[in-house]
Amino acid sequence: MNIAANNRNLQLLSGNHAVAMGAMLSKPDVAPVYPITPQTPILEKLTELQTEGRFNAEVLTPESEHSVLAACIGASHAGSRVFTATSSQGLLLMHELLHYASGARTSIVMFNVNRTPASPWGFWPDQLDSLSQRDTGWVQLYSETPQESLDSVVQAFKIAETVNLPVMINHDAFYVSHAVEPVDVPEQSLVDQFLPPFVPPFSLDPEVGSSFGAPLAQDNWNKSRRVLDAAQAAVCDQVVEAGRDWGALTGRPYGPIEQYRCEDAEVVIVTMGSMCGTVRDAVDRMRDQGQAVGLLKVRLFRPLPVSALREALRDVPCALVLDRNYSPGTGGILHQEVKAALFGTGNTTKMHGLLAGVGGVSVSSDRIQRLVGEYRDKVPSPDAIWVD
């Protein structure tokens, strides 16, 4: 197969530059961003596109990520479509306002490049930075490829503006952020067809007196969480719809999860982000050898698509959950979440939680194949296991 035979608009782009193209095509009004390795190429590309007259958002560069998110919240309240991007320490500095942004029902779209949080210092692909923000009320998507990152940015605006919740998309440092590969950049007209202009249900207006984020008594504070819960409950269907509609326009459908070659699988490998690609390769090789192995990719992590996960793992004899993160004192976060989703459902899958990519260590296709051989017949432990 020769890709020159493909008539799509394929460009060689890094994951980060693909994100910037997705942001450009989504036509945000405001983009406050603070640079941080390995996110910086997103901001660099946006300012380059702005100079060329192709990106018309107001780009703000405040003095810290905390101020970036404050600017995002204000802009979103004023009815603007807002995009920002960060990574690791920057995301963690935003923590206080992450809660605020979801509670205030903003429709901000943020791209986070997954990188090890200090200490020790590092720049490596590890998802603890965003996974540790799982309780802040943001929708979280994890992307496997530069193409998916571009496509997910556009879909994220549709989702965020439909459910009035902020959406954080994540991709792994280096393996996706700095991976340069052919990316189909859709036509502007196609994106315009998919993503109508943002019409906020309420916005700040100097002509209309109203109050945002005022103190509430306990009963109404409680009610605000119940309303938030209802909004979260609507997210999964919106992710399904956006992924299906995008697929109809581009030939690239997406969903909350993806099952790759899981038919009659005796072992299913569950993971998120860049490692999904390497698992696909391992699955192909094992299937070629007659082993019934599949991949269960978790794309939507918050809210966790529990119904889809329960269905996908219902009759699976053995599952290996590969975590590229470590929650100190507990283990792999995806492992915990999947276990919790299945608890009480009568599921009998033998599940192994393997800390496989912590700190950004490379996990090769050969390594994944060996792990399947090593664990498929083992008695599972409810606790996470460090593997080399």
Add this chain to the structure above:
Amino acid sequence: MREILILGRGGQGAQTAGNLLAQAFFEKGQYVQTFATYGGARRGTPVMSSIRVDDRPIKVRSNIERADAMLCFDDSLLDQAFLKNADNKTLVVVNSTRPASDFAGLGDYRIVPVDGRRIARDNDMGKVINSTLLGAFVAVMGQPGIDAISDVIESNAPAKKAQNVAACREAFDKFSATAKEPSL
């Protein structure tokens, strides 16, 4: 699938070289994936660029553990840590003024030294050696061809386009004649 590694020091252009090489393969109709990893994010620290080339979409996202070809921007970086990604079939091109026999002690490897500094200097490129090294590397690999790489260098060079292309072609000509096993 062919897997290629380029190692240099921050600021030498190893990451750019990886992107240019990948683009040349892409222009020839191949699927490519290239990514750079660096520890210090500053000049002088090692930067590794990884390139995969295939005639099918590339799924795998992990480090290259056994390269078909390697390019090293600085012979002080050519050590066992880098060579653990090589075997006796791997083509190793290294920027060095030393003869190939000087590297025999590293083990059974196919090491091709290239005096990139001299060729770059002769072509008015000063200390900028990546276009020169790419010319030699493409000659030794036998792929993706001198026209593909020089076209990509010409369209991407921010300055001295003619000098970059001349340096690339001089290195290519020198090493396509001397490469004993130009296969990847």
